[in-house]
Amino acid sequence: METFRKALECCFLKAIQTRGSRYTWANNRRGRSFTKEKLDRALANPTWKHLFKDGCCSVEPTVKSDHSPLVVFIGNRNSYGILHSKCSRMEAAWLLKEDCAQTIKAAWGKAASGEDLSTIMKRRLLNCRYALNTWNAKTNKKIPADIKEKLVKLKHLQENGRGEHIDSASNLQKKLTNL
Template sequence: MTKFREVLENCHLGDLGFSSSCFTWSNRRLGNSFTKERLDRAMSNPEWCSLFPKVSVLVLAIRTSDHSPLAISFKEDVYERMYHRRGFKFEAWWAKDVECPNIIKSAWDEDILINASISNVQDRLSAWSDRVEECIRFVTPRVSEDMKNWLLQQFTEDEVRRALFQMHPLKFPRPYGFPAVFYQKN
């Protein structure tokens, strides 16, 4: 450990800090023997920090390892973009449009980090979709007042139950992270 600290000092490396959870390791035990620690860090020197002043480090959720992966983003808002952005949903009709693959490719190629690339794609597709929907606003609706009233009726418990049991048990776990099987079995 002494040699490691010497390297950090000689190279003028410092901790970049973190966003979200401060713990990067867990022993995954239950009860009183459960332990969490911050073992993993992203390090840089002052020169690197001056080249990338808006860098942020996000501690991601532990999935398969006992260590949390760290995501380094060159944008300040990585945490906001990954965890507070609930509105994005890829629309199937986008895939039918000839512009969609070009939008995805140009947004994906902008950043070397996968999380940032995904956020870029979400931003570009959302902006593009907004422009398309703005154009659609000027199309005359074909839904009559009677149709609209029928569609806005309150769902019955039986209709909700039938729809729920038609869903694949493990698809689309929103809201609150519970897949359909949770509601089908409880």
């Protein structure tokens, strides 16, 4: 441990501002043997802190581990959702629904003319992106709200629980995994 501390000092690494729960680990035992600790930290050197003055770390509720995930925001956390929302991602869970494959086939088959194959490919991919985003908004519109609601409940249980919450938290974690 002393070697680790020396490495932190040598690299001028210090914990960045953290929001959320004080604890990042729990042993998930019931009753009096329940324990919480702050084991995990986000670290940065002075150069990073100077570049990202509004940077901070958020302790999120744990769903699959006994350690809470840490999310580092490099800008104002309140504006993060605006920047993040421009990105489109395919969700693996979509493939479990039959109409997803049909949506992709229909979008891919739409006329995509262009001068070269790369232009045609780009248009087809954009068609799929648009169709999947539209399909997702209609088909799975309730899921993000359900996830958010369950994460808020789980975070509350994990922050305030003293061992009596383990069963409730475990049920929420299973529901979140399924969502």
